Amino acid sequence: MFRIGFGFDSHDFEEGKPLVLGGVLIDFPKGLKGHSDGDVLLHALTDALLSAVGEEDIGQLFSDKDPRWKLAQSSLFLKSALEKVSKKGYMIVNVDCTLIADEPKIAPIKNKIIQNLSLLLGIEQERISVKGKTREGFCQSEGIACFCVVLLQEKKA
Numbered sequence: 001m002f003r004i005g006f007g008f009d010s011h012d013f014e015e016g017k018p019l020v021l022g023g024v025l026i027d028f029p030k031g032l033k034g035h036s037d038g039d040v041l042l043h044a045l046t047d048a049l050l051s052a053v054g055e056e057d058i059g060q061l062f063s064d065k066d067p068r069w070k071l072a073q074s075s076l077f078l079k080s081a082l083e084k085v086s087k088k089g090y091m092i093v094n095v096d097c098t099l100i101a102d103e104p105k106i107a108p109i110k111n112k113i114i115q116n117l118s119l120l121l122g123i124e125q126e127r128i129s130v131k132g133k134t135r136e137g138f139c140q141s142e143g144i145a146c147f148c149v150v151l152l153q154e155k156k157a
Helices: 040-052 075-087 110-121
Strands: 002-015 019-021 024-026 030-032 090-100 128-133 143-154
Touching: 002 040, 002 090, 019 030, 024 110, 040 075, 040 090, 040 143, 075 090, 075 110, 090 110, 110 128
Parallel strands: 090 128
Antiparallel strands: 002 030, 002 143, 019 024, 090 143
């Protein structure tokens, strides 16, 4: 049995906050607004995993109204989603994430992000895709959006 999950997140830039993408601190003058660290990639990936196994979404599980999650590392949310995936008897086949950003450029940092995702997810780098796309005039907001798709497979007994 296979399951597919889809996740999306977006945040505007915020001065004076560090930029974190895929759990990696990026050298960039602005971070992303958010109750937690604002990591759009880990938020979208967490939602994709949760949706694949029929769980509540990241906003329901980790409300931005809850002070426990103020400035929290998004890897905590991902870890919780991975536990739910495992508990339901599934494992990750592959992950595909697209970051929509005019800046920073994703190509120079994507390998570092893939390496970190491999550690966080416990899967080989070859099963992870991260790419960047520019807006090209569409949705001219100052920030970053991310789409993620995951494929899960039931673990063999």
